[in-house]
Amino acid sequence: MTSQLTVLSEDQRDALQELMNVAMGQSADRLARLTGTFVTLSVPRVHAVTQTLDKVLTDLGIGDEPQLVTRQSFLGKLRGEVLVCFAVSGAGELAELMGYENNDVASGDELLMDVTNILTGACINGLAAQIQAMVSFGAPSLMARAKALREVLAEQIAQGYQSLVLEVRFEVASHSFTCDLLVCITDDSVAVVIEAVDKLLSEF
Template sequence: MTKTNVLICDDSAFARKQMARAVPDGWEVDIHFAVNGMNAIEQIHQGNGDVMFLDLNMPVMDGYQTMEIIRKEDLPCLVIVVSGDVQPEARQRMLAKGALDFIRKPIDNDKLSTLLKQYGIYTGDSAATQRTLQAAISPASETEMFDAFREVVNVAMGRAGENLARLLNEFIDLPIPNVNVIENNELHMAIAEINRNESVSAVSKGFVSAGIHGEALVLFNDTEFASIIELLNYHQLSAAPAQLEALMDISNIIIGACLNGLSEQLNVTFSHSSPIILGRNRELESILTTTRQRWSRIVAVEVCFAIKHKGVNFDLLLLFPEKSMERIYSRLVGTEG
């Protein structure tokens, strides 16, 4: 029997392994990997991509650009998008470019098998177990932990992007999360997208569960409040109450959806503190002063949600003490119950 060449295209090694494990054992395949769209196009030209599982947010060449080339060159590849970005418009864009279907991360193995059968790609026993990879999971290097950490945040921010898109009726551009371990006096460096000469407003919320704890901050550039109020249709409020309402509503959407996305993947339930307004119309440095005193070394994850044509950005900063990242990784790879 001729094997199907399956190509898994994702910039995250952790995500590629997860996807490979989700491929049914009963499906006769040779699995190949690509780290970005450019690499994937090369592999398809080499005959390694009868079926491709394609991520959206990648460096060098993203999923949208990759799909455009596949369509333009009429390449013989069936594409199923696998992404944390589950906005309706993201799905519509990719289906319009010729993708077969669009499924969300993390992968539901049973749903994947059903989908493959639906399109006649896989006809094996529905009870077939998922394939296992022999690669050792531990001990993990810092690079492997960072990669897994970035991927779990990528999925969580996709949930937040979807909720924002529905609230604002706009497409939200999602980046690849920026993850760094920093000393407490370097926290300001984790927010590269914010002009430090402009005043910002910020909301903070703490969270804890199963030995994992952290703080989520949403930061707004104050010059963008007029556009945000317009998007939310808060014109009936006077300026100061409208800004405050926008600040709290957007923050609750972003932080709540991200923490729910993390909870689902880690199988934990976070207890949340009440949201705190750290500052209004203040310099970034003065806002961060109170936050950075708590831990000596911090894992800082920066995500910038953007509505490009409106010139609007919402910066989310997730802060964890270093030991929390080790616990998160242990839960992700199943070495901690």
């Protein structure tokens, strides 16, 4: 099935990136407050999942690196899930940023869940507010530990679960900490996003 995203104009893509930039900016602000550091984020990138898995992961640029991957679903008019990809050392870096001294696995996992919940909530609520959609959230969970994202995502993308991936990277330069946030929107709610994009464009 051809995704509606394959026919997005350049203006529509730019408007979608602007919507996501606002939403991701709220996530970056929450992470900065949480860690007490300056957080930078990349320009959001839009990926329509109509290509092969190899092409998508090559575009993402993180397909073969071992990751700690968490996930959290969101439901409502806008549906999908957020994947947060931490480097394997990510839990330790986060713990250091937040002043944790306990390095056991359970504490590290709990910390990742808390951060996932904060980033997902800020980002998706920010996006939902802009497109006037109500959303609810599932509980965050650990999707994979020290696995390549290519392996983690193969089944979902093969099943066509998501048709749109919005990607941004958060960085804390002072601690060499990075994490990649992927917003995966289901095929049946893409029309909601496109409608919001067209409305934004009509206001200019």
